[in-house]
Amino acid sequence: MENIIECRNLTHYYGERCIYENLSFNVTQGSIVGLLGKNGTGKTTTINILNGFLKPKSGSCKILGEESNNISPETRSKIGLLIEGHVQYNYMNIAELEKFYSGFFPKWDSKPLHELLSKLQVNRKQKISTMSCGQRSQVALGLIMSQDPEVLILDDFSMGLDPGYRRLFVEYLKDYATSRNKTVFVTSHIIQDMEKLVDSCLIMDYGRIITHRPLEDFMTKYKKHQLKAPDNKEAVSALKNTEGIDHLDVFKDKMEYHSFLAQDEISALYQKYNINATDEKSQTVSLEDAFIGITGKY
Amino acid sequence: MLRTILYREWIKLRTVLLIVLSAEFCYAMYSCIKLKFFIRQITPVKVFGVISDNNYLFFDTLKMHFIILGLIVALLQFLPEMKNKTLKLTLHLPYDNAKMLFNMLKIGMSVLLLTSLFLTLIFLGITTWYYPRELVFAYFFNLLPWILSGIFSYALCSAICLEQRWPLRFLIIFVLYYASKTFIMQNAFFAYKEGIVYFLIITLVSLFVPYYSLRRFKEGK
Numbered sequence: 001m002e003n004i005i006e007c008r009n010l011t012h013y014y015g016e017r018c019i020y021e022n023l024s025f026n027v028t029q030g031s032i033v034g035l036l037g038k039n040g041t042g043k044t045t046t047i048n049i050l051n052g053f054l055k056p057k058s059g060s061c062k063i064l065g066e067e068s069n070n071i072s073p074e075t076r077s078k079i080g081l082l083i084e085g086h087v088q089y090n091y092m093n094i095a096e097l098e099k100f101y102s103g104f105f106p107k108w109d110s111k112p113l114h115e116l117l118s119k120l121q122v123n124r125k126q127k128i129s130t131m132s133c134g135q136r137s138q139v140a141l142g143l144i145m146s147q148d149p150e151v152l153i154l155d156d157f158s159m160g161l162d163p164g165y166r167r168l169f170v171e172y173l174k175d176y177a178t179s180r181n182k183t184v185f186v187t188s189h190i191i192q193d194m195e196k197l198v199d200s201c202l203i204m205d206y207g208r209i210i211t212h213r214p215l216e217d218f219m220t221k222y223k224k225h226q227l228k229a230p231d232n233k234e235a236v237s238a239l240k241n242t243e244g245i246d247h248l249d250v251f252k253d254k255m256e257y258h259s260f261l262a263q264d265e266i267s268a269l270y271q272k273y274n275i276n277a278t279d280e281k282s283q284t285v286s287l288e289d290a291f292i293g294i295t296g297k298y
Numbered sequence: 299m300l301r302t303i304l305y306r307e308w309i310k311l312r313t314v315l316l317i318v319l320s321a322e323f324c325y326a327m328y329s330c331i332k333l334k335f336f337i338r339q340i341t342p343v344k345v346f347g348v349i350s351d352n353n354y355l356f357f358d359t360l361k362m363h364f365i366i367l368g369l370i371v372a373l374l375q376f377l378p379e380m381k382n383k384t385l386k387l388t389l390h391l392p393y394d395n396a397k398m399l400f401n402m403l404k405i406g407m408s409v410l411l412l413t414s415l416f417l418t419l420i421f422l423g424i425t426t427w428y429y430p431r432e433l434v435f436a437y438f439f440n441l442l443p444w445i446l447s448g449i450f451s452y453a454l455c456s457a458i459c460l461e462q463r464w465p466l467r468f469l470i471i472f473v474l475y476y477a478s479k480t481f482i483m484q485n486a487f488f489a490y491k492e493g494i495v496y497f498l499i500i501t502l503v504s505l506f507v508p509y510y511s512l513r514r515f516k517e518g519k
Contacts, residue, residue, distance in 0.1 A: 053389070100305060100306050
């Protein structure tokens, strides 16, 4: 499948501080990819590089086949961008915004904007600056959808939204993207929203991407394992340092960890390290728990 | 596209344009009355001698007007772009970034020139009524560097808004403060006869400073 976004060996520093090194990932056509990471791991930095607002120290980033630091106006017309905080021209009202944007986008279609507006208690003559965060988010989303872009890049869309607006945003976006085969690249702090939206997740930690997998893997293969903590401390330590075992913790007499490994692989590890798995329980987790399991609590 | 950009800039500037034009009209009327009183106080035969010997500019309080107007127009146009980094939305529009900026600057300058032309025409009307042609021309010539100072302050203030780094902002503020003072330093008739070309060049060069700041913004510097 064609890559709409292609980042290769991206490295970026703010002064002396390394944000990430050799970051590589692809986003294929028609997919909805969520970029998850703790605060300060470089999600917005990645969005800025993707849109040409930041020059990476090294590496390349292509969007719709063009280098992101030199995107042509024609290609920009195919990219819908939602800036963190649903930023829009605050001094304009909805009617003015519609008139303004429609002059730039050749495929402008007001239908999605009007549909979203019909769900809100807003007047078309109301200025953006007088709207609530939720209303502003829907207007911003409607404006992006009306541009009829091929790819939508949404930075922290859930910021400041109450559950109702978040649900409206997610449902409307999901329906729009799947029905029109749009590519979506999205970041958010509210991970349970991602569960209802994305096809695959990219999880970032400080300086790197930990994993990029389909959502189904997180929901069905990633499991939380709990068992009675073995007395053999060395075995616990060896298991903790095994690749595929995430954030193993021992609390009182219980041991807990997360893993993508299948049960037979886990059993093989217990056997290898001479661990007697007593009271073992393994269960699938929500995406949020999977995120915590992979990145750790702190 | 220019029409669309003009539409947005008009939304930003329409209120101030109306206020400025009204204020300029009031100021022109005030200056007219002031000039009338001045002429009445002096023996008619000595009027032009006093004016030319003392370099009497009945609109000298207007000196700062163009600079302040340049600053206001720049702030009104570019501060909203910097609030919450709205400039990213502008730069993401399917239009060449440099053309976008220069079109915005063109619109801002047009507002400045329009208000300057309005004021100049009123003053020329007043002076033509009272003064001989030579003196009218002298007054007009004295207005030119002031008008340029407005464009100069507009360009540099736009750059200050677009610039991301405070040390560079302070540098531009420093240049803006001292350089714009030179535009309005002299009151004497034809004092800037030799210098007007240099002022014109400096003003034209200053229009590229916002572009430099925009490039730096794009690179995340």
